[in-house]
Amino acid sequence: MKKWLGQTLDERYEIQSLVGSGGMAWVYRATDLRLNRSVAVKIMREEAAKDETIRSRFAAESHAVAMLSHPNIVAVYDVSRSDSLEYIVMELVEGVTLLQYMEKKGQLPWNEALHFSRQIARALAHAHSRGIIHRDIKPHNIMLLRDGTIKVADFGIAALENELHENNGEAIGSIHYIAPEQARGDYPDPRSDIYSLGVVMFEMFTGRKPYLGNSIQEIAVKHMNADPPSMVGLNPSLPPELERITLKAMCADREQRYQTANELTEDIDAFLEDRESISPEEIDLPDAEYDPEIRARIKRKKQFMRLNAGRTGWLFGSFLVLLSALAVGIFLWNFWLKELFTPAVRVTLPDFVGLNYENVAADPGYQSTYAFHVIYLVDSDHAPGTILSQSPNPGRSIMMTPGGVEVNLSVSIGDTVATVPDVSNMDYRSATAVLRQVGLYIEVVNNYSEAIERDRVIRTDPEAGLEVTTGSLIYVYVSCGTELRNRVVPNLIGLSEEAAISQIESNGFSYGWSERQHSDLMAGTVIGQSIDAFSSAEEHSMIYLTVSDGPEEAE
Numbered sequence: 001m002k003k004w005l006g007q008t009l010d011e012r013y014e015i016q017s018l019v020g021s022g023g024m025a026w027v028y029r030a031t032d033l034r035l036n037r038s039v040a041v042k043i044m045r046e047e048a049a050k051d052e053t054i055r056s057r058f059a060a061e062s063h064a065v066a067m068l069s070h071p072n073i074v075a076v077y078d079v080s081r082s083d084s085l086e087y088i089v090m091e092l093v094e095g096v097t098l099l100q101y102m103e104k105k106g107q108l109p110w111n112e113a114l115h116f117s118r119q120i121a122r123a124l125a126h127a128h129s130r131g132i133i134h135r136d137i138k139p140h141n142i143m144l145l146r147d148g149t150i151k152v153a154d155f156g157i158a159a160l161e162n163e164l165h166e167n168n169g170e171a172i173g174s175i176h177y178i179a180p181e182q183a184r185g186d187y188p189d190p191r192s193d194i195y196s197l198g199v200v201m202f203e204m205f206t207g208r209k210p211y212l213g214n215s216i217q218e219i220a221v222k223h224m225n226a227d228p229p230s231m232v233g234l235n236p237s238l239p240p241e242l243e244r245i246t247l248k249a250m251c252a253d254r255e256q257r258y259q260t261a262n263e264l265t266e267d268i269d270a271f272l273e274d275r276e277s278i279s280p281e282e283i284d285l286p287d288a289e290y291d292p293e294i295r296a297r298i299k300r301k302k303q304f305m306r307l308n309a310g311r312t313g314w315l316f317g318s319f320l321v322l323l324s325a326l327a328v329g330i331f332l333w334n335f336w337l338k339e340l341f342t343p344a345v346r347v348t349l350p351d352f353v354g355l356n357y358e359n360v361a362a363d364p365g366y367q368s369t370y371a372f373h374v375i376y377l378v379d380s381d382h383a384p385g386t387i388l389s390q391s392p393n394p395g396r397s398i399m400m401t402p403g404g405v406e407v408n409l410s411v412s413i414g415d416t417v418a419t420v421p422d423v424s425n426m427d428y429r430s431a432t433a434v435l436r437q438v439g440l441y442i443e444v445v446n447n448y449s450e451a452i453e454r455d456r457v458i459r460t461d462p463e464a465g466l467e468v469t470t471g472s473l474i475y476v477y478v479s480c481g482t483e484l485r486n487r488v489v490p491n492l493i494g495l496s497e498e499a500a501i502s503q504i505e506s507n508g509f510s511y512g513w514s515e516r517q518h519s520d521l522m523a524g525t526v527i528g529q530s531i532d533a534f535s536s537a538e539e540h541s542m543i544y545l546t547v548s549d550g551p552e553e554a555e
Contacts, residue, residue: 004028004043005532010080013041013089017531019544024048024058029092029530032077035445035475039077043087055086062088067130069441072123074143074153077443093151094542096513098200099139107207110238116142117201118268119150124197125261127152128190135188137196138177139203175216176209180252183220191254194261198250205242206234210250224252241271266392273399347405351394356385357411371404376413376436384414413439413470420474422464423457428478431457439470445477452479489543491533492526497547500526504543512544523550 004015004026013030019040020027025048030041044058062079065088069075078089098116102108108116120142127134134141136154143151175183177199179192202210210228213219228250231243245267251257258264347369352360357374360366379388391408392398398405418438423431432442452458461475462468487508492500497514504511512530519527528546531537 008033009041009085009087013039013078015041016537019530030089032089036448037446038092040090040092041087042090043085049086058086065090065132067132068127070123070126072119072150072152073126074151091151093143093145093153094512095143095145095151097140098142098144098150098204100513101144102139102204102207107235108204110205110235110242113201113204114242114268114272115148116144116150116204117197118265120152120197120200121194121261121265121268123150123152124190124193125265128193128261133188133190134193134196135182136174136177137193137200138174139200140174142200175219176211178220178223179254180224181254183223189254190261191257191259194258194264195250195254197261197264198246198248198257201246202228202231202250205238205246206231208234239271245271262391266396269392270396273401345400346397347400349390349392349394349396349398349405349407352387352390352407352409353394355387357387357409358385360387369400369404371406373406373408374437375408375410376439377410379412379414382412382414384412386412388412413437417467418470418472420460420462420464420466420468423476424459424464425452426457428455428457428476431476435460435474435476440468440472440474443473443475445475446480447477448482449479450482454479454481485539486536487539489529489531489533489535489537492529492543492545493533495526497524497526497545500529500545508539509537510540510542512542514545514547516547516549518550518552519548520551521548523548 005017005028006015008014009030012032012034014033015028015030017029018026019029025042025044028041028043030039031037032039044055048058049055059081062076062081065073065076066079074093075091076088077091080087080089120137124134124137134152137152141152141154143153145151177196179188179195182188182192199210211219211222211226213222228247231246232238232240245264248256248267249258249264258267357372361372377388379386382388388410390410418440420440421434421438423434426434428444432444435442447458449458456479458477458479460477462472468474489509490503490507492503495503501511509531517527519525521527525548526545527548530544531541
């Protein structure tokens, strides 16, 4: 485990600290010395490397994930394979697993669980469109960032779809989330990932797994034959439509499941759009009748009325009460009742595929009705500007929203040579949009800069003005502000978990999470830390703890 600490792999990746481990690899935090950025390096365990099956799965992970580029999938930057060492370099994700989050919170609010589910479904849709099946979707393999972003990780047993028909009859996957066809040893397909996501959704919505048992075999049989318990029975606040969506995703018969992850996403979007499916009790609106200021004003008016028993005083007080009631009525109408009593306006989505995007975007009727989100794709079979696909699908009846109905379009840019635009000093979000529009693939590299403001582009590689083939990868160097100071990491070994967390935060670092393992020390004592004591690390770096769970009980 400590063999690689302090070493530099291929004269480029400086290993700093251990951040996790799995069945076949160690995961380290490292610095890419060439691009000056933090990365995660997954190095195969020596004992695992002796097993050719595991080696092939590790190779499948690295090559499969390297084909993917999606905001909800952990990115792979580099792959290295030799007789003595195999490793992959990945995006460093600062967060917790969905499993850890669920263990802490239990049953999740349905709107939060739905937010997570939609992101996972979009990640799977992207992977499936590239012919890749994850085959092990479970909370352990899903990372959650602080801003609520989901990152699907660990394609350790993923395989290209066209290779899966050479099935060896082995049931692969985690038993609580495994699809029935995988439990039987049949070959999985994209619908198998959808089933596993359905099980994760069930667990988020209800706080428990759908199938429990005393053995792996018993749970596998339930996946194949049993009906899950009522979700609404386990969580009465769950909208029935979400139970229908979840149970369709985890239907034992894969012909009755969602056939694509996009279908699942569309049903989630339709649920969110259809406000009639959400009861008023679930809408968090301010209740003006119980506003303290309004109550105080009414109380003052009542006192005024008692002190002025004359007719004029009574009429004046009544007028103020009526005025207050009118103000409350206007407030309620504008912020609640108007929406409830105004009939919903729905539009039927046209078929944009095959049309020229510039003509569509310039159409006044479309401008007032739709909000287009465009992805530009290299496509030698269609003229530049041709719309290749759209989501939601044409013919859908969708409720109008103030900002317009959101429609995702993929647009051809042909197969040409592109000149790299000058995006220096632009906000990186605007810059990446400009670069994608001319057909370039983007990889953002964060660099410290004294001269360039945070989140603005320092330079590109290749540089502005050069001609490159459409579809080329371009590195966008983005300022992350002035360089953070390094601090000395405190020694946390032997402290209580609470005291260690206090030390981490008071020394300018961030606490990640704790994992527990048995030891001879008293339960609750820190026995390990992810960054070595007395070493130098960047301030705000995440530190993870290993905490004693006490001695292991003898059988």
